[in-house]
Amino acid sequence: MPDLLIDSVWPGLAAWALLYTSDYALTIWGATLYQKHARTTIAFEGSIELTPVYQQDVDALRVVSPRFLFYLTMYLTVIALSWRFVRASFPELHAFFLGTLLLLELAVHVRHLRNLALFRAIAKGDGIQGRIEYSRATALRLSMIELTAFAGTFFVIFLFTWSSFVLGGAIACLAVAQQHRELAWKADSRRRDEATASAS
DSSP states (O other): OOHHHHHOHHHHHHHHHHHHHHHHHHHHHHHHHIIIIITTTEEESSOSOOSGGGHHHHHTTOSSOHHHHHHHHHHHHHHHHHHHHTTTTOHHHHHHHHHHHHHHHHHHHHHHHHHHHHHHHHHHTOSOOSOEEEOHHHHHHHHHHHHHHHHHHHHHHHHHHOOHHHHHHHHHHHHHHHHHHHHHHHHHHHHHHHHHHHHO
């Protein structure tokens, strides 16, 4: 049980604010590097951003996003309410909720760091040549596989620790992986429909 996150509301609020803000900042940094240096080497169908609600802001490289500020505030409020009304009677449930938020963000940060390293290597001309194109469905399926791997890792840790916090991270990663699976299926369907319409 992560007592630091249970005994006081402030560590959970601070951790969420830090991770969510750095998530968006790294997203904009990565998108900037991609647009300036990497898009001629790696092409993503549609937006580089996989989360639909943020695609417009990321494509526009919007540093200050009203959507980001809304979701940051909303989740800070929900965390505070959970700590106030849930933690006293159901501390494991509060820990689970924090795990769904914080551990999913940690998994996303790993992806950001990998992308930043890749885009910077392309910008430097550091041994990356040629051109590769990802369909929307392929990019989403790769995300699904990666998030499923994180979910599996967190679940194995849960089996050794029985931590509700860690279980929350596993469930959150699995849920987003499923969302990306469904979005990939829809992207494939659109591509098939467009191909059929073009052939008609």
